[in-house]
Amino acid sequence: VxxxxxxxxxxxxxxxxxxxxxxxxxxxxxxxxxxxxxxxxxxxxxxxxxxxxxxxxxxxxxxxxxxxxxxxxxxxxxxxxxxxxxxxxxxxxxxxxxxxxxxxxxxxxxxxxxxxxxxxxxxxxxxxxxxDQESYEALLDVTLATANAGMGAIFTGVARAAYEEALNYSKTRIQGGKPLFEHQLIKHKLFNMFMKVEAARALSRSAIVYNLNNTPPLTKYSIASKVFCTNTAFEVASDAIQIFGGIGVSREYPVEKFFRDARAAMIEDGANDSLMITGAHSL
Ligand SMILES: Cc1cc2nc3c(=O)[nH]c(=O)nc-3n(C[C@H](O)[C@H](O)[C@H](O)COP(=O)(O)OP(=O)(O)OC[C@H]3O[C@@H](n4cnc5c(N)ncnc54)[C@H](O)[C@@H]3O)c2cc1C
The missing domain is CATH 2.40.110.10 (Butyryl-CoA Dehydrogenase, subunit A, domain 2)
Incomplete structure (x- = not known):
């Protein structure tokens, strides 16, 4: 080469x-x-x-x-x-x-x-x-499988970072006379974020392990990972901003950055909605 x-x-x-x-x-x-x-x-x-x-x-x-x-x-x-x-x-x-x-x-x-x-x-x-043109489609499929698997792993990390920032903040910010974390509403929201992060972690890990070690790859799993994990990063970052309250939209904390980065990821390496249609062709 x-x-x-x-x-x-x-x-x-x-x-x-x-x-x-x-x-x-x-x-x-x-x-x-x-x-x-x-x-x-x-x-x-x-x-x-x-x-x-x-x-x-x-x-x-x-x-x-x-x-x-x-x-x-x-x-x-x-x-x-x-x-x-x-x-x-x-x-x-x-x-x-x-x-x-x-x-x-x-x-x-x-x-x-x-x-x-x-x-x-x-x-x-x-x-x-x-x-060349004889193998282009197959190699593009491999490209999509590896790139999307990578995106799943990266944005699981973004989701996790947003969750951890929100968890830490919720234990220090006092409202209603006790840390936010002690309020049932916030605990419920944080557990929802935790579940999404763990689901993203499991899916992205299995997609990356399989598709980076097998040819031809099962591209639909990479697409599922990319779409699920970037959507998860966006949702978890949005929930994190909500837990931070007003300061969440300031540049003081990184959660607003995670939110913006995750939003771009929903288009990067394929728009999520269209990727799902491409993946559906091989169901
Ligand atoms: C952060 C970031 C990094 C990127 N990095 C790279 C890179 O390194 N190299 C590179 O070459 N490109 C890169 N891209 C480009 C990226 O791959 C494209 O933006 C993506 O494929 C979508 O193409 P588009 O923006 O032209 O949107 P369009 O294809 O115009 O789509 C616009 C909307 O229409 C929908 N749509 C499109 N076609 C159909 C259809 N047939 N039926 C129904 N709905 C449809 C889409 O889902 C989307 O919602 C990057 C993009 C971002 C945001």
């Missing part, structure tokens, strides 16, 4: 799949829409001798977009196959024709750099195309 021997951490990668006109469209392997030739990708690759010529634009949602040195571009090779006719190509950003946009300003996960990448007839060696 090109650059596979690099161990000095000089490479910052990014995953370029989303395009200005194609978000959800790009993440539906195994569905009829994915083979629809009417739906054409905005980044194309054409073989010219010993080089691929890459042309088009990835959207402002590419994480690490403006700080990365290389991208793994999910692009279109054979438009007659629809988005299924794709390929996965490494593109070093120091090549002529690569240009980047400005960092995106957004509501949640603000520390995560994101930005557009433009490819203007960028020429890359033939062997930088790691996956």
């Amino acid at each position: 090109p650059f596979g021997k690099n161990t000095d951490a000089s490479i910052i990668g990014c995953w370029g799949i989303t395009e200005p006109d194609h978000g959800t469209d790009t993440l539906v392997p195994g569905t009829p829409e994915f083979s629809n030739p009417e739906i054409k990708g905005q980044v194309s690759a054409r073989l010219d001798g010993e080089e691929w010529v890459i042309e088009g634009q990835k959207s402002a949602w590419v994480s690490n977009g403006t700080i990365s040195t290389h991208s793994l571009v999910y692009l279109n090779i054979d438009p007659s196959m629809g988005l299924k006719g794709g390929g996965i190509c490494i593109v070093p950003h120091n090549l002529p024709g690569v240009r980047k946009g400005r960092p995106l300003d957004k509501m949640g996960q603000r520390a995560l750099n994101q930005g557009e990448i433009f490819f203007d007839k960028v020429r890359v060696p033939k062997d930088y195309m790691l996956v």
Whole structure:
């Protein structure tokens, strides 16, 4: 694999799949829409001798977009196959024709750099195309399975952090002459949060253990984990803010950040509602 021997951490990668006109469209392997030739990708690759010529634009949602040195571009090779006719190509950003946009300003996960990448007839060696149109759909499925499994685990952590912050705060804040924690209403809410965190932990752990160790993966379990755990993080962070009261919406405590980060996660790596439809195809 090109650059596979690099161990000095000089490479910052990014995953370029989303395009200005194609978000959800790009993440539906195994569905009829994915083979629809009417739906054409905005980044194309054409073989010219010993080089691929890459042309088009990835959207402002590419994480690490403006700080990365290389991208793994999910692009279109054979438009007659629809988005299924794709390929996965490494593109070093120091090549002529690569240009980047400005960092995106957004509501949640603000520390995560994101930005557009433009490819203007960028020429890359033939062997930088790691996956061609024959195996693209299967490899996209593996990508979804691993990325979504990771998201489940990460946002279980966000849910847990929100729960623990709320639990600790409830034991120090006095209202009605005793700590919030001593009020039945708050205890009930905290136990509900605890149950959700533990359910998210169990699902995300089994999805990640199975799908990172088996090929082909059972992608619907990763999707279930991603959707459930990011929804859980959002709900638990919202409950945490409620337990904090007014100060919960200030920047004094991290619960408002968890809430914003979890909200972004419900769209990141696939909008939750659409991911569920994709997962349902393999029920
Ligand atoms: C924090 C964050 C990080 C991200 N990181 C990356 C990254 O590293 N690389 C990258 O390439 N992209 C990245 N993305 C982009 C992300 O994958 C897309 O935002 C996501 O796939 C949704 O695409 P979209 O935003 O274009 O929404 P759209 O696809 O336009 O969807 C808008 C709404 O319509 C619904 N919808 C869409 N299609 C259908 C349909 N056929 N039927 C019914 N409803 C539909 C969706 O569920 C959604 O609710 C990131 C996004 C976020 C928020």
